[in-house]
Amino acid sequence: MCRNIKTLANFDPPATPEEIRASALQFVRKLSGTTQPSRANQAVFDAAVEEVAAAANRLISALTTSAPPRNREDEARKARERAARRFA
Numbered sequence: 523m524c525r526n527i528k529t530l531a532n533f534d535p536p537a538t539p540e541e542i543r544a545s546a547l548q549f550v551r552k553l554s555g556t557t558q559p560s561r562a563n564q565a566v567f568d569a570a571v572e573e574v575a576a577a578a579n580r581l582i583s584a585l586t587t588s589a590p591p592r593n594r595e596d597e598a599r600k601a602r603e604r605a606a607r608r609f610a
Contacts, residue, residue, distance in 0.1 A: 527545050527548045527549060527552075528541075528545060529597075530542060530545060530578070530582055531581075531582050531585050531587075532585070532587050532589060532591055532592055533591055533592050533593075533594060533597075534591035534592070534593070536582070537582055539575075539579070542575050542578050542579050542582065543571065543575045545575075545578060546571050546572075546574035546575035546578055547571050549574055550567065550570045550571045550574055553570075554567065554570075
């Protein structure tokens with residue numbers, strides 16, 4: 523899976539439609555092997571992004587957990603610490 527796709531479930535506040543669409547875009551880019559489709563493929567590429575975003579939205583909305591919601595700032599700090607260790 524693409525490292526740029528972020529976990530969106532169980533956050534307070536919940537993931538925004540923009541965050542969900544950005545993850546869907548990354549997923550479709552990864553599957554298609556391209557970051558910018560040709561004009562001939564643009565419509566099918568955009569349709570795939572919208573379908574994946576809709577499915578992701580349904581999934582995130584339906585998930586339940588007993589864990590407390592995660593904090594975005596804490597998760598960002600942890601990611602920076604992991605990156606610092608990985609690239610040090």
